[in-house]
Amino acid sequence: xxRPIRAACLGTATALxxxxxxxxxxxxxxxxxxxxxxxxxxxxxxxxxxxxELHRFPVVDGSVSQGDQVVARSDISLYDDETHTKIGExxxxxxxxxxxxxxxxxCIATYTLPDGQLTVQGxxxxxxxxxxxxxxxTGGTGKYEKARGSVHSEPIEPGVRRFTIHLV
Numbered sequence: 001x002x003r004p005i006r007a008a009c010l011g012t013a014t015a016l017x018x019x020x021x022x023x024x025x026x027x028x029x030x031x032x033x034x035x036x037x038x039x040x041x042x043x044x045x046x047x048x049x050x051x052x053e054l055h056r057f058p059v060v061d062g063s064v065s066q067g068d069q070v071v072a073r074s075d076i077s078l079y080d081d082e083t084h085t086k087i088g089e090x091x092x093x094x095x096x097x098x099x100x101x102x103x104x105x106x107c108i109a110t111y112t113l114p115d116g117q118l119t120v121q122g123x124x125x126x127x128x129x130x131x132x133x134x135x136x137x138t139g140g141t142g143k144y145e146k147a148r149g150s151v152h153s154e155p156i157e158p159g160v161r162r163f164t165i166h167l168v
Contacts, residue, residue: 042149045165047111048081048156049074049090059096064103068096076111079162088113094124102126107135111165116142118165120151130155137167 054072059065072092077084094107104125111118122135132154140147149168156162 043167045167046079047076047163047165048079048084049076049161049163050084051159052089063099064096065099066096068099068105070094070096070105070107074161076113076163097123109135111163113144116140116144118144118147137165 051072051074054070057069057071059067070093072090072094074090074092075084075086076088076090077086088111090109090111092107092109094105096103096105098104102125104123107122107124109120111120118140119138120135121138122133124133124135125131132152135151135153137147137149137151139145144167147167149166151166152164153161
């Protein structure tokens with residue numbers, strides 16, 4: 001059973017995630033899954049992410065307030081794979097830094113992909129609207145070691161997002 005995260009635990013709770021995609025971080029079609037570092041050129045990976053679990057832990061019930069936590073997990077597939085065969089997942093944690101109508105959340109996500117992981121972080125605005133967002137790639141492991149670039153996320157249907165990963 002999940003329970004709300006208390007303010008004293010926020011530092012530990014935000015240590016890892018992935019994606020909300022903000023939560024939503026990942027989902028779509030990959031043209032190449034190696035890192036740009038491997039070949040010295042920029043590459044784009046497009047993924048499809050479908051949220052499998054998402055829990056919000058409010059500081060104040062019934063409102064979006066500073067300190068709220070969101071924890072999410074999504075299955076990811078290549079965007080152009082019509083069968084949506086799972087190739088990995090995202091793990092995401094977000095902390096609300098500004099409540100109210102202009103809500104903002106600091107999110108940290110990890111994309112677990114074949115041959116390694118990508119870590120991503122950034123601000124996600126207006127969680128309730130579920131709009132597009134852009135985050136920075138902060139690093140990776142395996143094929144994605146020393147990865148840099150950005151991720152653009154946009155909703156494509158309820159609970160499903162397209163993630164366009166730009167490796168530089």
